[in-house]
Amino acid sequence: TPRVFSGIKPSGGLTLGNYLGAIKKFVATQGSMETIYCVVDLHAITVWQDPDDLRNATREVAAGYLASGLDPSQSILFNQSQVSAHAELGWIFNCVARVGWMNRMTQFKEKAGKNAEKQSLGLYAYPSLMAADILLYHATQVPVGEDQKQHVELTRDIAAKFNHDYKVDFFPQPDPVIDGPATRVMNLRDGTKKMSKSGQSDMERINMTDDADTIAKKFKKARTDPEPLPETYDGLAERPEARNLVDIYAALSDVTPAEVVTEYAGAGWGQFKPALADLAVSKLAPISEEMARMMDDPAEIDRVLAEGADRARAIADPILAKTYEIVGMVGR
Ligand code: ATP
Numbered sequence: 226t227p228r229v230f231s232g233i234k235p236s237g238g239l240t241l242g243n244y245l246g247a248i249k250k251f252v253a254t255q256g257s258m259e260t261i262y263c264v265v266d267l268h269a270i271t272v273w274q275d276p277d278d279l280r281n282a283t284r285e286v287a288a289g290y291l292a293s294g295l296d297p298s299q300s301i302l303f304n305q306s307q308v309s310a311h312a313e314l315g316w317i318f319n320c321v322a323r324v325g326w327m328n329r330m331t332q333f334k335e336k337a338g339k340n341a342e343k344q345s346l347g348l349y350a351y352p353s354l355m356a357a358d359i360l361l362y363h364a365t366q367v368p369v370g371e372d373q374k375q376h377v378e379l380t381r382d383i384a385a386k387f388n389h390d391y392k393v394d395f396f397p398q399p400d401p402v403i404d405g406p407a408t409r410v411m412n413l414r415d416g417t418k419k420m421s422k423s424g425q426s427d428m429e430r431i432n433m434t435d436d437a438d439t440i441a442k443k444f445k446k447a448r449t450d451p452e453p454l455p456e457t458y459d460g461l462a463e464r465p466e467a468r469n470l471v472d473i474y475a476a477l478s479d480v481t482p483a484e485v486v487t488e489y490a491g492a493g494w495g496q497f498k499p500a501l502a503d504l505a506v507s508k509l510a511p512i513s514e515e516m517a518r519m520m521d522d523p524a525e526i527d528r529v530l531a532e533g534a535d536r537a538r539a540i541a542d543p544i545l546a547k548t549y550e551i552v553g554m555v556g557r
């Protein structure tokens with residue numbers, strides 16, 4: 226059976242973008258395939274994280290997975306740093322990937338802005354650690370948001386170069402799985418930027434743990450144009466903020482954006498935004514309540530992560546050992 230791997234960084238609280246672009250898809254994939262979902266804490270520290278905040282965010286991402294319906298008896302759930310093979314294979318891939326490849330990564334450019342020289346070396350190299358995360362399990366399917374497409378393509382390049390350089394057919398070519406209406410949920414204040422948990426202002430994102438009033442307020446203040454909703458989805462082509470809210474509505478209610486536009490054709494924002502807020506609250510409130518309940522018992526979350534890490538190691542360690550052998554490392 227095909228193996229699925231994906232992860233989320235504990236770099237802050239989970240957003241609606243993480244939920245719709247990643248977690249909801251992880252849950253949908255579970256059961257039909259072998260699924261491995263990670264809290265990628267080694268990636269989080271590519272930018273500064275206060276240690277207590279990091280511990281808390283790691284447990285919160287795990288709680289978000291569990292509360293959304295990931296079942297540790299069906300999926301392997303763990304945090305990356307407990308499986309040291311990730312860092313080890315990441316090093317090998319640092320020696321396979323080329324500097325020129327990293328220079329083309331748009332996410333580094335976006336995150337670094339004008340300050341590339343001041344960023345950590347880890348932030349620059351992080352796509353090769355991500356390649357290790359995936360290939361360490363010989364995973365072939367990687368459900369991600371649109372922003373991660375380039376990194377999964379780089380993973381394919383790294384796998385191909387490794388196989389070519391060492392004349393083996395060892396690492397498979399993984400495919401990004403990017404589908405549905407919410408592959409790139411946009412920032413509520415700026416329709417040209419994606420919603421991110423590490424974004425500057427809390428008003429630009431919906432957090433999975435926001436309460437009903439906060440969700441209503443954030444959608445109410447979300448930037449839009451003054452026009453009502455059009456008659457057809459094509460009418461949103463040049464209206465990124467409006468289209469974003471329609472896409473969010475579609476993803477939350479599991480219908481197509483075209484169906485949402487048909488239902489709300491001609492409606493003004495005073496009608497659509499409260500409906501969207503109610504929908505979001507109805508989907509997120511049960512999850513955030515469960516997350517809060519789980520966060521009261523961090524030891525139980527840690528237990529689930531440790532058990533998942535044991536199962537992850539059982540797959541990863543032999544693949545790492547074989548990799549070392551291919552590369553020519555002397556071992557036992
Ligand atoms: P950060 O700002 O720290 O990078 P993030 O919100 O981008 O945080 P990540 O941990 O980098 O979250 O990404 C986790 C998963 O969520 C990835 O699959 C990513 O593609 C997806 N994702 C993140 N933001 C969005 C978004 N706005 N829309 C859809 N998917 C998203």
Ligand code: MG
Pocket residue numbers: 421
């Ligand atoms: Mg990100």
